[in-house]
Amino acid sequence: MGKVTAAITGVQGYVPDFVMTNDELAKIVDTSDEWITSRTGIKERRIQKEGASSDMAAAAVAQLLEKKGIDPMEIDLVICGTVTPDYPFPSTANVICDKVGMKNAWGFDLIAACSGFIYALTTGAQFIETGKHKKVIVIGVDKMSSILDYEDRTTCVIFGDGAGAVLLEPNEEGLGVIDSILRSDGSGRQYLIQPGGGSANPPSHKTVDDRLHFVKQEGKQVFKFAVTNMAEVSAEIMENNNLTSDDVDWLVPHQANLRIIDATANRMGLPSEKVMINIQKYGNTTAGTLPLCLWDYESQLKKGDTLILSAFGGGFTWGAVYLKWAYNS
Numbered sequence: 500m501g502k503v504t505a506a507i508t509g510v511q512g513y514v515p516d517f518v519m520t521n522d523e524l525a526k527i528v529d530t531s532d533e534w535i536t537s538r539t540g541i542k543e544r545r546i547q548k549e550g551a552s553s554d555m556a557a558a559a560v561a562q563l564l565e566k567k568g569i570d571p572m573e574i575d576l577v578i579c580g581t582v583t584p585d586y587p588f589p590s591t592a593n594v595i596c597d598k599v600g601m602k603n604a605w606g607f608d609l610i611a612a613c614s615g616f617i618y619a620l621t622t623g624a625q626f627i628e629t630g631k632h633k634k635v636i637v638i639g640v641d642k643m644s645s646i647l648d649y650e651d652r653t654t655c656v657i658f659g660d661g662a663g664a665v666l667l668e669p670n671e672e673g674l675g676v677i678d679s680i681l682r683s684d685g686s687g688r689q690y691l692i693q694p695g696g697g698s699a700n701p702p703s704h705k706t707v708d709d710r711l712h713f714v715k716q717e718g719k720q721v722f723k724f725a726v727t728n729m730a731e732v733s734a735e736i737m738e739n740n741n742l743t744s745d746d747v748d749w750l751v752p753h754q755a756n757l758r759i760i761d762a763t764a765n766r767m768g769l770p771s772e773k774v775m776i777n778i779q780k781y782g783n784t785t786a787g788t789l790p791l792c793l794w795d796y797e798s799q800l801k802k803g804d805t806l807i808l809s810a811f812g813g814g815f816t817w818g819a820v821y822l823k824w825a826y827n828s
């Protein structure tokens with residue numbers, strides 16, 4: 500028997516119907532389509548008007564299972580990467596299991612901001628590799644509109660809402676998650692944080708008055724760290740696995756800013772046609788960006804393709820995953 504790896508055997512995304520364009524945002528804050536497009540690459544984003552993160556994630560998971568013809572009762576484990584859980588507790592994974600009918604599964608949420616999906620994917624893969632589980636769902640979902648300050652033009656223009664989910668199953672052909680590098684540096688929290696609502700600043704009239712329940716970001720600082728670290732870790736995982744730019748079929752980068760994506764692709768020596776980009780239509784959906792990219796590009800992926808997933812986000816957290824795509828769609 501060959502070594503068991505964890506292969507992605509299906510992917511599904513969900514984005515809310517409501518489209519908020521840059522021009523719409525320009526009616527709310529002092530900004531313009533020209534500024535947002537040239538600084539970030541974003542043209543529009545989706546906003547979930549009603550419901551919670553679990554509703555977007557449950558929609559993605561239900562459609563994924565339906566398309567795969569898998570009974571929800573077969574799922575062993577659900578890992579949900581999110582910074583916008585439905586509640587402090589129970590976990591969003593717990594709620595998703597209930598909404599989809601995955602009654603034999605256990606699950607938990609994983610907080611790693613924009614790196615949530617690669618952290619969750621790497622964690623889920625371990626449960627497949629040990630043989631402990633046969634079917635693991637990994638989700639990246641965020642309802643960023645629930646924690647955005649629509650009076651702060653520096654943050655509200657870059658984020659959007661959305662969810663993506665993948666199914667992990669055992670593979671003995673050497674396909675799936677091959678390697679990962681995950682990093683964190685908690686000193687970066689000063690630059691990107693939602694300060695209120697946890698045990699450091701429990702909810703109170705004051706935390707609301709001080710707008711502490713919203714995302715606070717020092718964009719320029721985060722940009723500097725993101726460019727350096729996402730590019731470095733992507734190059735490092737290629738070196739560690741003796742991959743040249745010719746060997747890599749796809750870069751799947753976190754969609755925070757087109758300029759960060761370009762810098763990462765350049766450092767890896769990859770032409771733009773090998774880079775997945777959907778930031779123009781969804782903005783930065785935090786944990787949702789990577790599975791939404793895989794969903795959008797699924798029809799172009801071929802069995803055996805080499806993918807590098809790469810992300811950088813709040814925490815700071817960052818990392819890269821090297822995986823081999825396991826199916827033709």
Ligand code: UT7
Pocket residue numbers: 529530531534535538539613652653656657717718719720721722725754755756759783785811812813
């Ligand atoms: O996904 C998690 C990790 N997050 C990231 O990776 C985000 C990283 N950071 C960024 O992508 C960029 O820093 C931003 C897109 C957030 C901001 O772009 P920037 O080029 O770094 O702009 P800046 O903050 O340096 O601001 C430049 C100017 C300022 O005006 P002055 O001081 O030069 O007069 C800002 O006040 O742009 C102004 N500005 C805006 N103008 C119009 C900031 N936000 C806006 C806006 N519309 N929305």
